[in-house]
Amino acid sequence: MFASPLIPILFVMAPDMPRLRLYDHAQSWIVHPISELVTFASRGGTSILDHYVLLAGAAKERDELKREIDSLESQLLNLQEMKEENGRLRSLLNLPDEKKFESVAGKIIAEDPSGESLGFFINVGSNMGVKERMPVISSRGVVGTIRRTFPNYSLFVALQDPSHIVDGIIVRSRSQFVVQGKGRSLTGNLKYLDRAADVKVGDLVITSGLDQIFPKGIPVGFIVSVRRPRAGVTQNATLRPSVDLSYLEEVVVIKSHQEITTIEETL
Amino acid sequence: MTQTQKKLVEIPLLLMAIWIFQALELSLIKLPFFLGVPQVTSMIIAYIAFSRGWKTTTALSLVFAILGASNVAYPTGIYISAHMWAALFTKMAVTALALEGRNSFVLLTIAFHFILKAITLSLLQLINAGPTLPLFFSQIFAQLIFVVLFAYFLFPVFIRWDEFFDHSMDEDSTLSHSVGIR
Numbered sequence: 001m002f003a004s005p006l007i008p009i010l011f012v013m014a015p016d017m018p019r020l021r022l023y024d025h026a027q028s029w030i031v032h033p034i035s036e037l038v039t040f041a042s043r044g045g046t047s048i049l050d051h052y053v054l055l056a057g058a059a060k061e062r063d064e065l066k067r068e069i070d071s072l073e074s075q076l077l078n079l080q081e082m083k084e085e086n087g088r089l090r091s092l093l094n095l096p097d098e099k100k101f102e103s104v105a106g107k108i109i110a111e112d113p114s115g116e117s118l119g120f121f122i123n124v125g126s127n128m129g130v131k132e133r134m135p136v137i138s139s140r141g142v143v144g145t146i147r148r149t150f151p152n153y154s155l156f157v158a159l160q161d162p163s164h165i166v167d168g169i170i171v172r173s174r175s176q177f178v179v180q181g182k183g184r185s186l187t188g189n190l191k192y193l194d195r196a197a198d199v200k201v202g203d204l205v206i207t208s209g210l211d212q213i214f215p216k217g218i219p220v221g222f223i224v225s226v227r228r229p230r231a232g233v234t235q236n237a238t239l240r241p242s243v244d245l246s247y248l249e250e251v252v253v254i255k256s257h258q259e260i261t262t263i264e265e266t267l
Numbered sequence: 268m269t270q271t272q273k274k275l276v277e278i279p280l281l282l283m284a285i286w287i288f289q290a291l292e293l294s295l296i297k298l299p300f301f302l303g304v305p306q307v308t309s310m311i312i313a314y315i316a317f318s319r320g321w322k323t324t325t326a327l328s329l330v331f332a333i334l335g336a337s338n339v340a341y342p343t344g345i346y347i348s349a350h351m352w353a354a355l356f357t358k359m360a361v362t363a364l365a366l367e368g369r370n371s372f373v374l375l376t377i378a379f380h381f382i383l384k385a386i387t388l389s390l391l392q393l394i395n396a397g398p399t400l401p402l403f404f405s406q407i408f409a410q411l412i413f414v415v416l417f418a419y420f421l422f423p424v425f426i427r428w429d430e431f432f433d434h435s436m437d438e439d440s441t442l443s444h445s446v447g448i449r
Binding site: 004005007008009010011012023024027030031032034035036038039042109110111112113114115116117118119121147148155157161162163182183184245 | 283286287289290291292293294295297298301302303304306321324325329333334337338339340341343344345346347348349351352355387388390391394395396397398399402406410
């Protein structure tokens, strides 16, 4: 009885103890497929309700979307012209080409039930080449980093989690800092931000690539508040991540990324 | 069913029940805004502290804590130790107050939930992880409704399980036969 409190102390001394791989894998073969099935079934039910039952306002929405498509098509034309021009200038200056990623797409099937972390399960695992510390992104930007892997599933921790950090820069001023999650789904903190750095509300933050995890140039979020304390060498800023976890269903895991591909290499 | 057959069936049956519950915890039973849910393994550990002696509580809380920590993102050791300490503190309360019955179990589970969350947060702070204090408190209180519901409805299930597998006759069991479900 008196030795009982000592056992938990051992686990605290080695918090990142080797996991019980065999048990983890065994339960992963049963627990994760069931949760995947339940998630997709519940999403399917919601989708049927949205698409076939709650059709009020659909016609109005269609007209608005048509107008939006017209506007986006003209923007796309401009962008294509700019892309061609950019390519010509790049070849003239011999600048590195676009980034190349080797990636695998996955669907979010579940959340970390403990609630302490912002962890999510996706339906791709080590069998698909996913490993711990690999970056997870979506079409809107940085999502998180892989924390655990199972044969067919993985668990990633979101950008908003306090234990997640990513190196970022501001697109406008190129100021560099570390983005750390605040534990809430809508905000992140900017750490080690130089007091002299030029930061304004609305600035876009992208990955710097210096953390050796995320490739450079992926959107992280927008600055929503800046506060300069009276003393100190740093300033405080808060960021709103570009990815909203509440609406996230599909993500991409970057297995490897090649940042610098010169024109000669491409040729 | 003979006693030997029951013993053979019990562990796979328990594992299957836990895994099905865990699958539902991962995908279906959850609070909005990523507030999580109390895990079924935590409920089982609270019941073990309520119904068993010190030795069994220590041993089984370790086993169930390991089973429960398989789906968490943060280091497993923190969850295992938090569950074990919460079980031992709860056991102290049970021993000191001589608690019995369903209502006492519900109150005890609430206490277990608070102790568990407090220890988990304290340990997570050591590795610069875990939620902020306001989020932590909103999480604890939001999960409370699930804790009460789970404790209230699972208690008869636990009692029936013990009766079926004859655990109330165990040497280490502190359940009296007159306790019943009430």
